[in-house]
Amino acid sequence: MARRTQPAGTDAPAICVLDTGVHRAHPLLAGSLDPADCQACDPIWGSHDHRGHGTEMAGLALYGDVGEALLATGQVHLRHRLESVKLAPPPPASNPPELYGAVTATATSLAEITAPGRNRAFSLAITANDTTVNPGASSAIMVGQPTSWSAAIDALAAGRSIATVDDGLVFLDDAGSDAHRLFLVSAGNVNPANFQDDHLQRSDLEAVQDPAQAWNALTVGAYTQMDSLSTASSHWADWTPLAARGELSPHSRTSVAYHSAWPVKPDVVFEGGNVVRSPAGTSFDTPEELQLLTTKAPLTNSRLLTVTCATSAATAQAAHLAASIMADYPSLWPETVRALIVHSAEWTDAMRKHVDQATSKADLRAVHRRYGMGVPDLGRATRSANDALTLIAQDTIHPFHNGTMREMHLHDLPWPADILAGLGHATVRMRVTLSYFIEPNPGRRGWKRRYSYASHNLRFDVRRATESTDDFRKRLNQRALAEEENRPASADDTGRWCLGPTLRTPGSLHADIWEGTAADLANRGALAVYPVTGWWKENKNRDRSDLGVRYALVVSIETPNQDVDIWTPVAQQVGVTVPIEITSG
Numbered sequence: 001m002a003r004r005t006q007p008a009g010t011d012a013p014a015i016c017v018l019d020t021g022v023h024r025a026h027p028l029l030a031g032s033l034d035p036a037d038c039q040a041c042d043p044i045w046g047s048h049d050h051r052g053h054g055t056e057m058a059g060l061a062l063y064g065d066v067g068e069a070l071l072a073t074g075q076v077h078l079r080h081r082l083e084s085v086k087l088a089p090p091p092p093a094s095n096p097p098e099l100y101g102a103v104t105a106t107a108t109s110l111a112e113i114t115a116p117g118r119n120r121a122f123s124l125a126i127t128a129n130d131t132t133v134n135p136g137a138s139s140a141i142m143v144g145q146p147t148s149w150s151a152a153i154d155a156l157a158a159g160r161s162i163a164t165v166d167d168g169l170v171f172l173d174d175a176g177s178d179a180h181r182l183f184l185v186s187a188g189n190v191n192p193a194n195f196q197d198d199h200l201q202r203s204d205l206e207a208v209q210d211p212a213q214a215w216n217a218l219t220v221g222a223y224t225q226m227d228s229l230s231t232a233s234s235h236w237a238d239w240t241p242l243a244a245r246g247e248l249s250p251h252s253r254t255s256v257a258y259h260s261a262w263p264v265k266p267d268v269v270f271e272g273g274n275v276v277r278s279p280a281g282t283s284f285d286t287p288e289e290l291q292l293l294t295t296k297a298p299l300t301n302s303r304l305l306t307v308t309c310a311t312s313a314a315t316a317q318a319a320h321l322a323a324s325i326m327a328d329y330p331s332l333w334p335e336t337v338r339a340l341i342v343h344s345a346e347w348t349d350a351m352r353k354h355v356d357q358a359t360s361k362a363d364l365r366a367v368h369r370r371y372g373m374g375v376p377d378l379g380r381a382t383r384s385a386n387d388a389l390t391l392i393a394q395d396t397i398h399p400f401h402n403g404t405m406r407e408m409h410l411h412d413l414p415w416p417a418d419i420l421a422g423l424g425h426a427t428v429r430m431r432v433t434l435s436y437f438i439e440p441n442p443g444r445r446g447w448k449r450r451y452s453y454a455s456h457n458l459r460f461d462v463r464r465a466t467e468s469t470d471d472f473r474k475r476l477n478q479r480a481l482a483e484e485e486n487r488p489a490s491a492d493d494t495g496r497w498c499l500g501p502t503l504r505t506p507g508s509l510h511a512d513i514w515e516g517t518a519a520d521l522a523n524r525g526a527l528a529v530y531p532v533t534g535w536w537k538e539n540k541n542r543d544r545s546d547l548g549v550r551y552a553l554v555v556s557i558e559t560p561n562q563d564v565d566i567w568t569p570v571a572q573q574v575g576v577t578v579p580i581e582i583t584s585g
Contacts, residue, residue: 023297051297430558
């Protein structure tokens with residue numbers, strides 16, 4: 001396989017693996033990982049992989065599916081590279097929990113100083129133990145609350161250089177738009193001692209670990225398609241897989257236990273392997289055949305392949321997808337890559353069953369916080385189709401001025417209205433994803449409530465079928481009303497949003513799916529992005545709205561089971577690229 005592999009050039013995007021180091025001499029990794037790109041937060045630690053975990057992550061991050069690449073017969077053309085920064089010292093040393101954020105900041109800086117012009121995604125598959133997440137937590141709202149580590153990741157993602165102090169963070173610079181960073185963070189794993197028959201209940205009880213609650217990170221959980229054991233092995237005779245095909249992996253944590261104020265985590269899920277149950281139900285184990293093949297650091301023997309599983313493996317695969325998107329579209333922002341990954345996700349049949357069976361918002365909230373938006377797909381993330389049109393906008397908004405809302409962006413979408421109207425009562429879907437990076441409140445006291453933690457919050461809304469654009473604007477923007485004019489009543493909405501405005505609003509990543517008739521959708525070709533409160537609004541002296549804040553907006557139309565081309569007329573209208581007219585109000 002090493003002979004068949006063609007590494008990407010040095011100008012290609014990279015995945016920076018923040019872990020225990022990487023065994024650079026591995027024949028499947030060496031061509032994609034330069035010696036200069038192997039570093040450690042403390043040079044005394046050495047950049048080698050002292051545990052093996054980082055090398056396992058590197059294989060999945062570089063190849064995606066190592067087993068598939070091994071079984072292939074043709075050339076393997078890689079399109080991104082690797083970087084490694086050793087975040088964890090060799091035992092018996094360890095990083096003090098209060099320095100996790102500072103060490104992560106050092107790691108990002110080392111990679112960027114070495115290759116300052118390189119597009120990269122940071123892959124972090126290390127989480128803190130339960131006892132370090134929220135020490136002293138005494139109320140439900142504390143679960144999911146920011147910590148110094150998660151706040152550091154939020155600040156780094158927003159482009160800030162930071163120092164961590166006892167009272168919070170110190171911002172060392174002004175954020176530059178080209179300094180924004182994409183972090184992919186593992187949700188954390190269920191304690192193996194807690195495996196049980198009802199693995200979904202166990203996962204719902206074990207909350208996502210620090211720093212995966214970070215608002216600006218793409219948090220990755222695990223699901224599994226691995227549900228069959230080899231009949232050739234008598235060792236696992238009569239043992240049964242714990243999770244059904246397409247279900248949440250028994251390893252994966254969720255944010256079901258979070259207070260509703262905090263972000264939905266995980267955002268998406270990738271393959272993380274399965275667990276088996278003994279015939280008597282007294283033991284649980286993880287057979288190799290229900291794990292993922294990957295590269296191995298030869299610490300105890302000369303073997304160069306091993307297996308791995310859980311949310312670490314899922315995160316490495318998510319990083320592979322992120323780098324693949326960057327390779328296809330180098331000009332996309334980190335916010336946009338995050339949006340496309342989530343936008344491309346679909347619930348499996350097993351997940352969809354729980355969504356469809358939800359009879360209350362509480363049920364739907366739990367399902368959403370267990371699976372996120374589901375399983376992403378590279379094809380859906382990077383390609384439109386004749387019956388599935390995707391529009392992308394990257395823009396900058398100025399949220400506040402003197403404590404009041406300053407701008408609302410009204411996107412007049414290049415909608416295939418005539419074609420949709422011609423489909424009449426046929427069922428169609430519209431999917432909307434809004435992604436942006438907040439700036440965390442530097443003071444720890446501001447981390448107790450979401451509106452005092454985030455610098456700003458954005459929302460989206462879509463014009464209703466019976467609503468004029470003018471009434472739509474007035475409904476969302478009080479300033480558009482003349483003094484003598486009454487605020488128009490909200491038009492009755494039609495169709496159905498899967499999550500709705502309440503469940504989709506936590507965090508800085510908002511996704512939802514609308515389903516209704518094509519005729520109804522034909523009249524919805526306007527979408528607004530607008531700010532709501534944040535600590536910038538309440539603290540006028542520190543409001544950075546004048547600099548503007550970026551957001552990525554992704555909108556898709558799907559016309560399943562309809563023999564109609566909605567892509568071509570829109571492509572002709574916009575010249576294949578998708579410029580979208582924006583007006584401020």
